[in-house]
Amino acid sequence: MTLHVVWTQNARLDLLEIIRYIAERSPGAARAVKSALDAAPQAAATAPYLYRNGRVPGTREIVVHPNYVIVYSVTDRIEVLNVLHSRQCYPSE
Structure with missing residues (x-):
């Protein structure tokens, strides 16, 4: 499913x-x-629980590139919550 x-x-x-930011450079x-x-x-x-548990309970994280992480939650859908640079402060919610 x-x-x-x-x-x-x-x-x-x-x-x-x-x-x-990236486009300004390349x-x-x-x-x-x-x-x-x-x-x-x-x-x-297609595989919602394949990726690691997030730092905030109820979230999961996809490391897309060494510099970028997608934070999402799983309910009856995949809800993308944030896209973060790895050096960025992690949101608390």
Whole structure:
């Protein structure tokens, strides 16, 4: 069974900020990172518990690249909560 993937507004804003930052330096790299970040939750949709437990209870994490982590929760769908740079402070909720 494949779950539906939903991105929260916070996650979309995180993604936009990351891609804008990278694009200022390398448009090609920005496209590659965006593609990887967009695709990662789709893998979780088919195997939601494949990825590690999150630092916040009730969440899970996908390390998409050594620098980027997608935080999501599993209910009747995959809800992407945040996209974080590995050096960024982890949100408490």
